[in-house]
Amino acid sequence: MAESPGKRRGREEGILKKDPVDVLIIGAGASGAAVAWSLAETKMHILCLEQGGWMNPAEYPSTGRDWEAKFYGEWSSSPNVRRRPEDYPVNDDNSPIKVVNYNAVGGSTVMYTAHWPRLHPSDFKVKTLDGVADDWPIDYDTLTPFFEENDRMMGTSGLSGDPRSPLTHPPMPQQPLGLSGAIIAKAMNKLGWHWWPSDTTVATMDYEGRARCINLGHCTPACAQGAKSSTDITYWPHAIRAGVELRTHCRVREITTDENGMATGVVYYDKDGIEQFQPAHVVIIACNGVGTPRLLLNSKSDRFPNGLANSSGLVGKNLMFHPYAQIYGYVKEPTDSNRAPPTCLWSKEWYDTDLSRGFVRGYGVQFVRGAGPVFEAVVSEQKGILPWGEDHHRVFRKLNGHRLGFSAICEDLPEEHNQVTLDPVLKDSHGIPAPKINYTISENSQRMMDHALARGREILETAGATDICVNSPIPWGGWHLLGTARMGTDPKRSVVNEWGRTHDVKNLFIVDGSIFVTSGGVNPTSTIQALALYIADQMKQRLANLFD
Amino acid sequence: MSESLQLTRAQRDDLRTVAGMIVPASDEYKVPGADDAAIQADILATLGRDTKLVATALDHLARLAGRPLAELEATKRDAVAQEFRKHGGAAAATLVRVVLQCYYRDDRVLRSLGLELRAPFPRGHVLPDGDWSLLDPVKARGGSLRRAP
Numbered sequence: 281m282a283e284s285p286g287k288r289r290g291r292e293e294g295i296l297k298k299d300p301v302d303v304l305i306i307g308a309g310a311s312g313a314a315v316a317w318s319l320a321e322t323k324m325h326i327l328c329l330e331q332g333g334w335m336n337p338a339e340y341p342s343t344g345r346d347w348e349a350k351f352y353g354e355w356s357s358s359p360n361v362r363r364r365p366e367d368y369p370v371n372d373d374n375s376p377i378k379v380v381n382y383n384a385v386g387g388s389t390v391m392y393t394a395h396w397p398r399l400h401p402s403d404f405k406v407k408t409l410d411g412v413a414d415d416w417p418i419d420y421d422t423l424t425p426f427f428e429e430n431d432r433m434m435g436t437s438g439l440s441g442d443p444r445s446p447l448t449h450p451p452m453p454q455q456p457l458g459l460s461g462a463i464i465a466k467a468m469n470k471l472g473w474h475w476w477p478s479d480t481t482v483a484t485m486d487y488e489g490r491a492r493c494i495n496l497g498h499c500t501p502a503c504a505q506g507a508k509s510s511t512d513i514t515y516w517p518h519a520i521r522a523g524v525e526l527r528t529h530c531r532v533r534e535i536t537t538d539e540n541g542m543a544t545g546v547v548y549y550d551k552d553g554i555e556q557f558q559p560a561h562v563v564i565i566a567c568n569g570v571g572t573p574r575l576l577l578n579s580k581s582d583r584f585p586n587g588l589a590n591s592s593g594l595v596g597k598n599l600m601f602h603p604y605a606q607i608y609g610y611v612k613e614p615t616d617s618n619r620a621p622p623t624c625l626w627s628k629e630w631y632d633t634d635l636s637r638g639f640v641r642g643y644g645v646q647f648v649r650g651a652g653p654v655f656e657a658v659v660s661e662q663k664g665i666l667p668w669g670e671d672h673h674r675v676f677r678k679l680n681g682h683r684l685g686f687s688a689i690c691e692d693l694p695e696e697h698n699q700v701t702l703d704p705v706l707k708d709s710h711g712i713p714a715p716k717i718n719y720t721i722s723e724n725s726q727r728m729m730d731h732a733l734a735r736g737r738e739i740l741e742t743a744g745a746t747d748i749c750v751n752s753p754i755p756w757g758g759w760h761l762l763g764t765a766r767m768g769t770d771p772k773r774s775v776v777n778e779w780g781r782t783h784d785v786k787n788l789f790i791v792d793g794s795i796f797v798t799s800g801g802v803n804p805t806s807t808i809q810a811l812a813l814y815i816a817d818q819m820k821q822r823l824a825n826l827f828d
Numbered sequence: 829m830s831e832s833l834q835l836t837r838a839q840r841d842d843l844r845t846v847a848g849m850i851v852p853a854s855d856e857y858k859v860p861g862a863d864d865a866a867i868q869a870d871i872l873a874t875l876g877r878d879t880k881l882v883a884t885a886l887d888h889l890a891r892l893a894g895r896p897l898a899e900l901e902a903t904k905r906d907a908v909a910q911e912f913r914k915h916g917g918a919a920a921a922t923l924v925r926v927v928l929q930c931y932y933r934d935d936r937v938l939r940s941l942g943l944e945l946r947a948p949f950p951r952g953h954v955l956p957d958g959d960w961s962l963l964d965p966v967k968a969r970g971g972s973l974r975r976a977p
Contacts, residue, residue, distance in 0.1 A: 342948040346874070349929040353877055363877075401976035408977050420976065439963075443971040457958025465962040475966060494952025504949040619953035632974045653941065657928040661850075662921060668850045668909065673857045680941065 301327040301525075304546060304560035306532050306575065308332075309387015310805050311792040311812035312566030313511035313519065314430065318816035320522035322823065327558065328524060329548055331531040332366035332384035335512055340504040342496045348654035355501040357391055358756055359383070366529070368708035368715075370570065372758070375719035377601045379570055379758040385528060386512030388568070389805065392759065393500050394508045395623045395646050396436055396479040397802035398427055398446050398810070402632065406798050410633050410640050413693050416797045417769045417778035418814075420446065426813040427806065431479075433518075434509040434809070435487045438479030444628035445476065452484045455493070460615040460649035460684055461624045467743040473735075474629040478646065479806075481509035482621050488514075497618035498652065508621075530556075533712050534579040535563055535588055535788065542827075543588075543788045549710045562819075562826070564789045566812070569599060569761030572794040573700040574715040576765065589765070589782035589790075592772055596701055598694035598763040600799040603721050604754040605729035607736035608648070608685035609745030610678065617681040618652035630688075630735065631801055639727040641691040644801040645736075648685030656680045663749050679747070686739055687754070688732030690725050691801040694763050721753065729753065760804050765794035779822075780815035786827040791815050834879055835872065838896065839886040844868050845897040846889060847927045849909050859940045862931045870930040878926050885919035888912065 303319060305312050308330035316328050337343075341350040352361075357380035359367035366383040382391040401420035406413045431450060438450035454477035457465065461477075468475040482499065485492045493507035506513055520526060529551035536544045536557070545559035565572050573596035579588035587595050616624075627645040630637070651659070660666035660679055667675060692698075703716040721729075729752050740748055751757075768774025771783035776795050782788045791812040793804055800807070819826060835843065848863030860867065875882060892908045893900055900908065912920055931937060935945050 340949070343950075344947050345933055345945075346929075347947055349874070349933070352925060352929065400973060402974040405976045409974070441967075443967075443969075444973065446973065456955040457960065457962070458955045459958075462958045462962065465958075469962060469965050472965075472969070474969070474971060476963070494950075495955045496948040496952050498948055505952070616955065618948070620955045653932040653938070653943065654929045657932050658925045661924055661928060668913070670852060670854070672851050673854045673859065677857075677941070 300545070300559035300561060301325045302560070303327070303562045303564060304329065304558060305564045305566055306546065307387065307566035307568070307571065307792070308385045308511070308516065308526060309566060309568065310389050310511055311568075311808050312387070312564075313515035314433070314809045314812040315564055315566060315791045315816045316524045317433070317515045317519040317522070318813050319819065320519050320524050322820060323523065326524045327560070328526045329530040329532055329546065329558070330385055330526060330528050333528045334385050335390055335502065337502070337504045337506060340502040342498045342504045347498050348652050351501055351655070357382070357500070357759075365709065368712070369706055371703045371706050371714060371716040375717045375758070376721060376755065377603060377719060377753050377758045378756050379717060379761065380756055381568070381570070381761070384512070385516060385526065386510040388759070389510035390502050390512065391500060392805065393623050393803070394481040394621065395626070395803045396438070396481050396806050397626060397644060398448070399800040399802060399804070399807045400446060400631065403798060403800040406641065412640050413798045414768065414773070417767055423807070423810045423814055426810040426817070429813055430806065430809045434481045434514050435483050435490060436479050436481055437484040439477045442476040442628075444474050444631065448479055450479055452487060455480060455482060455484055455621060455624055458616045458620050458624060458649060459613070460620070460647070463611060463613065463615065463684060463743050464625055464647045464739070467739050468627065470742050471738065473627060475625050475627045478623055478626045480621065480623065483507045483509070493621065495620045497620055497622075499621045531708070531710055531712070532575060533710065535575065536579075537581055537583060537588065537785065541583055541785060543785050553710065562787045562789070564791055566792045568792045569764045569794045570700050570715050570717070572790060572792055573764040574702065577702050578713060584784070589775055589784045589788060591784050592775060594696070594766060594773070594775055596764050597696040597699045598766055599698040599700055599717070599719055600692035600694055600760070600763040600796065601719065601758050602692055602760040602799055602801075603690045603725050603729055604757040605688040605690060605732040605736070606685065606751040606754050607733050607740065607748060608683055609740040609748040610682040611684055611743055611745050612682070614681050615650040615684055617650040617683070620649050622648050624649055630732070637731050639724045639731065641693065641724070641728070642801050643688040643690040643728055643732055645732070646687050646689065648687060650681065650683045650685075653680050656683065665747050665749065684740060684743060684745060686736035688729065688736065689801050689803065690728045690732065692725055692799045693722065694766070694798060695722060700764050760793065760799065762793045762796040762799050762804060765790050766797050767795040768797065779818035780811070789815060789819070835875070835883060835886070838890070839883060840872065842886050842889055842893070842897045843871070843882070843923070846909065846912075846923070847871070849905070850924060850927055851931050857940050859937050860934070862927050867930055867934055870934070871926055874930065875926065878922050881919045881922040882926055885916055885923040888916055888919060
């Protein structure tokens with residue numbers, strides 16, 4: 281990796297790692313990478329601290345014959361199962377939905393499905409439109425140029441022109457329809473319901489140094505081909521070339537403040553476990569909806585006894601997960617199984633509020649192509665549809681390679697009792713208190729999930745599927761961690777203002793999913809990164825009076 | 829010492845027996861059972877972080893059986909297996925998963941299923957582009973985004 285100007289300067293002055301930086305970013309995932317790249321053009325001294333390390337694609341699961349087995353261990357999406365040194369534990373016993381994430385350069389973009397819808401314009405005005413939750417202090421149009429910029433940087437594929445989604449301009453064509461997509465499309469057409477090829481961050485042609493997708497299939501736990509976009513191979517190489525310093529295996533314990541209530545830097549543990557202090561003029565948190573409130577709540581002081589930036593008392597509250605209602609079945613004809621990226625089509629048929637359905641707001645749908653043989657065997661045995669004994673082989677051959685899935689991403693409305701706090705006992709390997717999750721699924725969300733399952737069953741039955749199974753919610757489905765440091769103009773009702781600066785600490789910013797006011801009914805990473813780029817742009821425009 | 833060696837001889841015997849009950853050999857499909865020596869060796873060599881839970885499951889199984897599982901007569905053995913599967917919790921689920929994840933990567937089994945004996949990378953797979961005229965009815969129906977004030 282090239283030595284950054286800041287690092288070189290530090291070495292020359294003999295004060296390596298101890299000279300104050302202009303901007304300190306905590307977290308090198310989806311939002312941290314985007315904000316680092318955007319701010320790099322200012323030529324400020326920018327440092328990012330990341331608790332994980334660089335990934336090595338040669339070690340990704342799809343390079344080995346045990347590619348599926350790894351998903352149950354060192355490549356689990358749950359940090360509590362994975363237990364890599366870079367992970368911190370999460371007490372999610374009081375939640376039907378378990379937190380999943382990844383800790384490395386690239387963050388959870390290393391381990392995601394690459395499904396790439398955006399929030400809709402109406403998602404920013406839910407109070408006005410539906411009388412629930414709150415409106416965002418910004419609107420979709422404000423983010424439009426940053427969505428576009430982000431799509432170019434991440435490299436998206438898709439088909440422009442979906443009449444039920446915001447207009448996008450993916451630089452690459454959509455994924456093939458494949459066997460599974462065609463079966464789903466025919467069923468949806470028979471029912472007269474909307475579907476469209478999904479925008480994804482899977483490169484369908486060679487793009488910006490990344491090789492095109494060759495259908496490894498096992499996309500979620502990292503792409504050995506580099507076709508799936510993760511920020512370690514998109515934003516970070518550009519940001520580092522532009523002079524940003526990225527220091528890995530550095531876990532931040534707390535943000536420090538001075539007598540004026542300004543952030544002064546962070547205390548962190550370096551790769552050798554040595555406690556360090558890194559002074560900074562501006563601190564940006566990019567740790568997402570669980571890591572960010574954990575850090576703020578761990579940054580208590582005499583001046584901020586309830587945690588940093590928490591005068592509203594809302595840090596950690598309003599956690600939104602997106603409960604996933606999943607239903608799947610088995611058709612007679614072969615499906616794509618594990619021989620393609622898992623997600624291929626979406627539907628927005630039930631995205632907008634229709635109170636006749638018995639709930640407010642709605643859900644997006646992502647269709648799933650299938651599963652590999654180990655996953656099929658393990659899950660089907662657990663569901664009781666794959667027997668032990670002589671009939672095992674016959675039934676397995678009926679199931680394997682014939683699965684079709686439907687997952688509804690249900691809009692979770694903000695509720696203060698759904699929250700992240702600090703666990704009084706559980707700590708990470710550095711002794712830092714771990715996050716604790718208290719979360720329940722609301723009645724509105726439950727009705728939405730039930731509605732989605734009924735529609736999913738209709739689709740599957742129309743496609744001729746049998747042996748239909750349900751996961752509702754998907755228990756290990758806490759991918760989307762939103763709302764725990766919400767954005768707003770009222771300091772009593774929000775944690776950050778309309779351009780990402782905390783109301784309480786004028787040189788402290790948050791750019792990740794925790795600032796979402798509402799969750800929409802889609803995968804959030806596209807919107808998270810657009811927000812990060814927007815906030816970086818606001819900072820650049822206000823450099824002369826950033827702390828006013 | 830690897831974690832897999834923590835299983836006792838008796839536990840390994842019961843593991844082999846229960847694995848054969850989960851997936852028996854089949855002449856019809858020309859596949860070994862999960863009690864096959866090579867598959868058992870793969871299980872023991874790769875137990876790793878699952879060793880503790882698998883040992884817990886096998887202890888539970890031993891309590892239910894009261895003697896080596898293989899020594900029970902068939903009806904009793906099936907009853908023990910049903911009880912184990914029904915009430916074994918996370919430990920039993922881990923044992924079953926470990927058996928299946930090794931079974932369904934065995935060359936003979938994959939060959940019988942018509943699957944290639946290789947990792948996904950670097951060759952990948954070919955996916956048919958499909959008939960995109962299927963999208964025509966969706967385009968014809970159109971639609972609009974809900975307007976935001």
